[in-house]
Amino acid sequence: xxxxxxxxxxxxxxxxxxxxxxxxxxxxxxxxxxxxxxxxxxxxxxxxxxxxxxxxxxxxxxxxxxxxxxxxxxxxxxxxxxxxxxxxxxxxxxxxxxxxxxxxxxxxxxxxxxxxxxxxxxxxxxxxxxxxxxxxxxxxxxxxxxxxxxxxxxxxxxxxxxxxxxxxxxxxxxxxxxxxxxxxxxxxxxxxxxxxxxxxxxxxxxxxxxxxxxxxxxxxxxxxxxxxxxxxxxxxxxxxxxxxxxxxxxxxxxxxxxxxxxxxxxxxxxxxxxxxxxxxxxxxxxxxxxxxxxxxxxxxxxxxxxxxxxxxxxxxxxxxxxxxxxxxxxxxxxxxxxxxxxxxxxxxxxxxxxxxxxxxxxxxxxxxxxxxxxxxxxxxxxxxxxxxxxxxxxxxxxxxxxxxxxxxxxxxxxxxxxxxxxxxxxxxxxxxxxxxxxxxxxxxxxxxxxxxxxxxxxxxxxxxxxxxxxxxxxxxxxxxxxxxxxxxxxxxxxxxxxxxxxxxxxxxxxxxxxxxxxxxxxxxxxxx
Amino acid sequence: xxxxxxxxxxxxxxxxxxxxxxxxxxxxxxxxxxxxxxxxxxxxxxxxxxxxxxxxxxxxxxxxxxxxxxxxxxxxxxxxxxxxxxxxxxxxxxxxxxxxxxxxxxxxxxxxxxxxxxxxxxxxxxxxxxxxxxxxxxxxxxxxxxxxxxxxxxxxxxxxxxxxxxxxxxxxxxxxxxxxxxxxxxxxxxxxxxxxxxxxxxxxxxxxxxxxxxxxxxxxxxxxxxxxxxxxxxxxxxxxxxxxxxxxxxxxxxxxxxxxxxxxxxxxxxxxxxxxxxxxxxxxxxxxxxxxxxxxxxxxxxxxxxxxxxxxxxxxxxxxxxxxxxxxxxxxxxxxxxxxxxxxxxxxxxxxxxxxxxxxxxxxx
Numbered sequence: 001x002x003x004x005x006x007x008x009x010x011x012x013x014x015x016x017x018x019x020x021x022x023x024x025x026x027x028x029x030x031x032x033x034x035x036x037x038x039x040x041x042x043x044x045x046x047x048x049x050x051x052x053x054x055x056x057x058x059x060x061x062x063x064x065x066x067x068x069x070x071x072x073x074x075x076x077x078x079x080x081x082x083x084x085x086x087x088x089x090x091x092x093x094x095x096x097x098x099x100x101x102x103x104x105x106x107x108x109x110x111x112x113x114x115x116x117x118x119x120x121x122x123x124x125x126x127x128x129x130x131x132x133x134x135x136x137x138x139x140x141x142x143x144x145x146x147x148x149x150x151x152x153x154x155x156x157x158x159x160x161x162x163x164x165x166x167x168x169x170x171x172x173x174x175x176x177x178x179x180x181x182x183x184x185x186x187x188x189x190x191x192x193x194x195x196x197x198x199x200x201x202x203x204x205x206x207x208x209x210x211x212x213x214x215x216x217x218x219x220x221x222x223x224x225x226x227x228x229x230x231x232x233x234x235x236x237x238x239x240x241x242x243x244x245x246x247x248x249x250x251x252x253x254x255x256x257x258x259x260x261x262x263x264x265x266x267x268x269x270x271x272x273x274x275x276x277x278x279x280x281x282x283x284x285x286x287x288x289x290x291x292x293x294x295x296x297x298x299x300x301x302x303x304x305x306x307x308x309x310x311x312x313x314x315x316x317x318x319x320x321x322x323x324x325x326x327x328x329x330x331x332x333x334x335x336x337x338x339x340x341x342x343x344x345x346x347x348x349x350x351x352x353x354x355x356x357x358x359x360x361x362x363x364x365x366x367x368x369x370x371x372x373x374x375x376x377x378x379x380x381x382x383x384x385x386x387x388x389x390x391x392x393x394x395x396x397x398x399x400x401x402x403x404x405x406x407x408x409x410x411x412x413x414x415x416x417x418x419x420x421x422x423x424x425x426x427x428x429x430x431x432x433x434x435x436x437x438x439x440x441x442x443x444x445x446x447x448x449x450x451x452x453x454x455x456x457x458x459x460x461x462x463x464x465x466x467x468x469x470x471x472x473x474x475x476x477x478x479x480x481x482x483x484x485x486x487x488x489x490x491x492x493x494x495x496x497x498x499x500x501x502x503x504x505x506x507x508x509x510x511x512x513x514x515x516x517x518x519x520x521x522x523x524x525x526x527x528x
Numbered sequence: 529x530x531x532x533x534x535x536x537x538x539x540x541x542x543x544x545x546x547x548x549x550x551x552x553x554x555x556x557x558x559x560x561x562x563x564x565x566x567x568x569x570x571x572x573x574x575x576x577x578x579x580x581x582x583x584x585x586x587x588x589x590x591x592x593x594x595x596x597x598x599x600x601x602x603x604x605x606x607x608x609x610x611x612x613x614x615x616x617x618x619x620x621x622x623x624x625x626x627x628x629x630x631x632x633x634x635x636x637x638x639x640x641x642x643x644x645x646x647x648x649x650x651x652x653x654x655x656x657x658x659x660x661x662x663x664x665x666x667x668x669x670x671x672x673x674x675x676x677x678x679x680x681x682x683x684x685x686x687x688x689x690x691x692x693x694x695x696x697x698x699x700x701x702x703x704x705x706x707x708x709x710x711x712x713x714x715x716x717x718x719x720x721x722x723x724x725x726x727x728x729x730x731x732x733x734x735x736x737x738x739x740x741x742x743x744x745x746x747x748x749x750x751x752x753x754x755x756x757x758x759x760x761x762x763x764x765x766x767x768x769x770x771x772x773x774x775x776x777x778x779x780x781x782x783x784x785x786x787x788x789x790x791x792x793x794x795x796x797x798x799x800x801x802x803x804x805x806x807x808x809x810x811x812x813x814x815x816x817x818x819x820x821x822x823x824x825x826x827x828x829x830x831x832x833x834x835x836x837x838x839x840x841x842x843x844x845x846x847x848x849x850x851x852x853x854x855x856x857x858x859x860x861x862x863x864x865x866x867x868x869x870x871x872x873x874x875x876x877x878x879x880x881x882x883x884x885x886x887x888x889x890x891x892x893x
Contacts, residue, residue: 338769339768340768343769351767356763356764357764358764358767360760367757371767371768372767372768390750390753
């Protein structure tokens with residue numbers, strides 16, 4: 001790898017970013033980022049989820065304002081206050097999530113994004129012409145609702161091309177495409193490049209970047225870690241740059257269960273868990289097998305959207321299994337039990353989405369504590385037998401306990417959950433479970449979007465619980481976090497889980513390759 | 529030109545939660561005044577005839593209570609539906625089916641009398657309304673059918689079914705071919721509360737009781753909590769172990785039963801027989817009542833009285849001003865729009881901005 005910003009005297013860059021910094025509270029999302037894009041090149045922006053790619057792109061497209069640094073466009077310093085200004089400069093963007101009105105036709109959808117009044121027939125003709133030139137076959141009269149995902153993306157690209165941009169930003173364009181659709185997209189991009197347009201290609205898929213891109217900028221934790229030529233690198237070396245090589249000092253507070261596993265209780269057993277996709281964007285789960293022992297922290301790494309949420313919901317009982325023995329909690333078959341049945345067996349859950357899944361934003365904190373505990377602690381919070389009257393004083397006492405134990409910062413006695421910051425709400429969500437002293441924790445992305453202080457507290461509390469004899473399953477995209485906390489780590493990719501690896505000996509490179517879907521190196525496997 | 533922008537508030541405004549129904553009533557009165565002026569009537573006189581005159585006499589207050597009873601009963605049930613995110617628009621049909629089911633005893637078995645007849649009628653009325661409401665609930669839970677459409681369409685089925693019954697098999701054999709059933713016997717009539725001063729019957733007591741019970745359930749029990757959680761966020765509800773499908777049935781059955789109860793109370797208390805038309809649109813007006821009452825059963829009692837006033841005012845204005853009784857529907861419609869519009873103030877702040885030259889409209893995203 002070449003860690004220098006290989007600046008040779010050559011053609012002036014179309015876009016240069018110099019020392020761009022963006023902070024959100026304590027979190028530095030972009031830390032003095034430098035890179036440039038030449039005319040007629042495809043430039044990759046590589047990084048894990050949360051590395052700061054989206055923040056950077058939002059600043060280029062005018063959705064966010066940088067705190068420091070300069071953006072230079074065609075040799076001139078510019079400021080980009082809003083997306084419209086970005087478009088006027090000649091920067092176009094194709095978003096990861098499409099924004100089409102299903103009930104309108106393709107041409108109508110395109111016309112909506114144009115700033116001038118253009119007759120619909122002109123729009124349709126122009127869209128058809130662009131489609132032919134770039135191999136983006138489309139019927140402008142078709143209803144957007146009838147289009148496949150790949151076709152919808154083509155509409156977005158044509159919409160972007162109509163503005164005649166000189167730089168096109170594509171945010172994870174293949175994340176929703178089939179391999180065939182992706183191949184067609186690559187051909188289009190090659191054509192655009194041949195015409196002298198520049199493309200900023202955001203991805204974490206290594207093979208795509210190697211296939212497509214001339215240069216790459218790698219981000220990790222908001223910093224540029226490398227500028228390189230992806231074609232000169234191996235998937236391995238790119239993965240290493242993305243996830244970081246240096247081994248961090250791991251601070252474990254509990255004894256890792258080692259050889260005497262056979263004697264330990266299995267708090268969570270999953271045997272051959274298969275689940276078909278639950279919707280058009282859902283990942284199927286395939287033959288998931290694992291045992292989580294009492295006293296250990298078991299990690300599941302993986303890039304977002306590889307079946308983590310599906311696995312979580314299958315384990316939490318929000319999705320039931322056909323066979324009760326597929327999931328066992330504390331040795332008892334739980335596959336046919338809903339969330340409350342599983343909670344009564346000693347399990348506790350914390351999903352990834354805080355608002356709308358783990359908590360209700362418009363309800364006060366006491367009612368959010370009740371959300372996961374009304375059944376498992378029925379005797380504490382309900383009176384009047386079948387009437388099910390709520391005991392608000394008991395809920396208030398629990399809230400004070402949780403707030404005290406987890407240092408939840410809030411305004412007022414019992415505010416709505418929506419007024420808490422992400423970190424404080426997450427502390428409350430986990431705190432309401434710790435307060436029950438469960439035997440099994442299943443948490444998904446426990447520190448996602450949480451400030452460093454809260455994240456440390458959450459990790460410490462999970463490790464302390466394991467020390468006290470509970471088992472914890474931590475699903476996370478953050479490798480640092482997993483290697484810090486876990487005894488064993490497995491990787492989920494496309495709904496399949498690897499063999500668990502010993503977290504003390506596994507390398508980031510191995511994990512990075514598994515996350516990218518490469519074959520695991522068998523001799524590192526530690527069977528459960 | 530100055531542009532008006534809506535800015536989302538970080539928190540719901542408690543002030544406007546309370547104020548918004550009053551602002552809505554004010555706006556309605558304002559638009560009503562303009563309407564009267566356009567009809568060539570004095571705005572003040574029109575509003576007086578509508579909203580004050582019916583309150584000046586005792587018998588008229590009795591009529592107000594009679595009209596408010598079905599509105600409150602239905603709207604209380606609808607609050608359970610709407611809070612749990614189930615859009616039951618078919619209360620009118622459940623009202624009619626409740627009236628039909630409750631009338632089976634006095635119409636088909638007029639010979640059976642005694643103190644048990646009336647309670648049986650009320651129970652059958654509730655069952656009839658609940659059964660009718662189960663149809664859209666089942667379609668929604670099983671097939672994902674849009675309950676707004678299915679419940680609404682069943683209103684027309686119920687109306688035509690009633691029409692057919694009273695013109696056909698249930699027509700009064702001694703009724704000179706008038707399209708109506710035989711008059712209910714004395715044991716099947718809901719008694720009046722204070723017969724000396726007016727017609728108001730004990731149905732109002734049922735309405736108040738229903739409001740109190742549902743208020744208690746919503747604010748004090750786990751069931752009410754379940755209703756609110758599933759209404760706010762189905763996914764969080766599933767995480768809490770609540771079943772959205774079972775809630776569909778619960779909400780529809782509760783609101784159907786209350787609408788059915790309202791139906792049989794109206795027939796047994798106010799009309800005394802079945803006719804082709806037994807409701808001036810109570811089931812639809814109750815939707816306005818539910819929202820004007822902020823989906824709170826106690827607020828609904830007040831809102832029910834206000835909407836009942838608009839019915840009475842319509843009749844009064846027809847007599848004293850000679851305007852069409854359809855004006856009452858206009859008032860109700862304007863009121864619903866005003867209520868929904870004013871609710872915007874709870875979530876948004878209104879801001880006036882002068883245009884910036886650079887601020888081009890952002891592309892649709």
